[in-house]
Amino acid sequence: MSKNIDHDLLQQELIAVKKQLAEAQKMQSIGLLAAGVAHDFNNILTCILGYNELTEMVIESIPESLVKQEVTEHLRETKIATSRATELVKQILIYCRKEDNESETEAIQTSVIIGEALKILRSTVDRTIAIKQSLYSDQYVLIESFELYQIIINLVVNARDAIGTHGEITVSSDLVEIDDHQCNACLEKLSGQFARISVSDNGMGINDKQLERIFTPFFTTKGVGKGTGLGLSMVTEIVHRVGGHIVVKSSLDVEKHGTEFHLFFPLSHHDDDSNIPTKIVATEISDFKYSLNILVVDDEPSMTKFLEQGLIKSGHTPTVFNNSSDALLKFKQHPDNFDGVIVNQVMSKMTGLELTHKLLEIDPQFPVLIYADTGDKLRTKADLPAGNVSFLKRPAPFKEILSFLNVIEPEKRYVNESEPIFCLVYASQAADNFSETDLIDILKLAP
Secondary structure, rough: HEEEEEEEEHHHHHHHHHHHHHHHHHHHHHHHHHHHHHHHHHHHHHHHEEEEEEEEHHHOOOOOOHHHHHEEEEEHHHHHHHHHHHHHHHHHHHHOOOOOOOOOOEEHHHHHHHHHHHHHOOOOOOOOOEEEEEEOOOOOEEOOOHHHHHHHHHHHHHHHHHOOOEEEEEEEEEEEEEEEEEOOOOOOOOEEEEEEEEEEEOOOOOOOOHOOOOOOOOOOOOOOOOOOOHHHHHHHHHHOOOOOOOEEEEEEOOOEEEEEEEEEOOOOOOOOOHHOOOOOOOOHHHHOOOOOOOEEEEHHHHHHHHHHHHHHHHHOOOEEEHHHHHHHHHHHHOOOOOOOOEEEOOOOOOOOHHHHHHHHHHHHOOEEEOOOOOOOOOOOHOOOOOOOEEEEOOOOOOOHHHHHHHOOHHHHHHOOOOOHHHHHEEEHHHOOOOOOOHHHHHHHOOO
């Protein structure tokens, strides 16, 4: 009889675990879908922002009138709305990003990431629950930004569920020195200086028995279908992997019920600017120095069409490809026909970075501008190949693309200055012994 009961309990637990695993897999699929949708939406936003700028260029040439003022105002509102959508996509892409295990973790400014995460959460937390924040701006932690997103979102959602309908959630960060604390997850004693991130609520609280199990995978106090039991186990895994610890305090007291999660991270410092990808500083559209022949490579036709029209309007000559292999073949055949390339990082057959390496094998000084979504791998100079390579997060103003072109000086790429100078000096020294015709013949030797 006892064996049958044990077997039935085991079967029930197995069924529950399978349901939880299926739920976790579903959430992973949703994350991948969201990242794909966000990437495609970024293409649309880039075109909207770009055509908005091109329209502004046309409007500038029109004499002042009430119609011009009205159109200008509409364009301004369009740009504001696009910027808001861009920020939302940026947050989704950072949250959904997956990095290779070999990627280098950076010291990030936690107040920025936490602030962006709370913007997302505001739309998922009922307005009857107040979200307060007190963030220390000079706190840096060695952690991936998307992982900090996950931590904050998990803890705040848990706090929301613990509160129910009316209450308050507080998210704070500071630098502290502690003594004789104990990590609830690994039970290690803590002392010293730490960067602390805290999420507290005035919800129902957690009893001691549950508190011992909250970091156990698949353990949840929520109802069926309302939680996978993986949120806190994921949080503690991330926190411990970067050398941090978690201290949890909870009270069931009627007068002062609620829960506090305190995350303690090793102190870190902001990296200097030498580790940041080359950035573009926007200049006016009319400021370009040369009319350039530019290779444009993107597998999204709407993007190449926009870039082609924008470059033509700005006085440049674009050659457009929707396939990296075709672009590479064309460059191999006529490398001297192009002054630079604008290429998307995320393409199906050959990424922008892969194409860049192949182009630089042919011409090591060929100017390259790679543009990519927030959340893509390109984040530091170490991610970029050596050479005249710049990087731009999109969607970005078209003026920033033109600023990349503005620093290209085509003649410097094709002229070896040392040899012509040698010939001129040689001719000058020999001027007494050579005729004008002889000097001209000598100068013809210059490459």
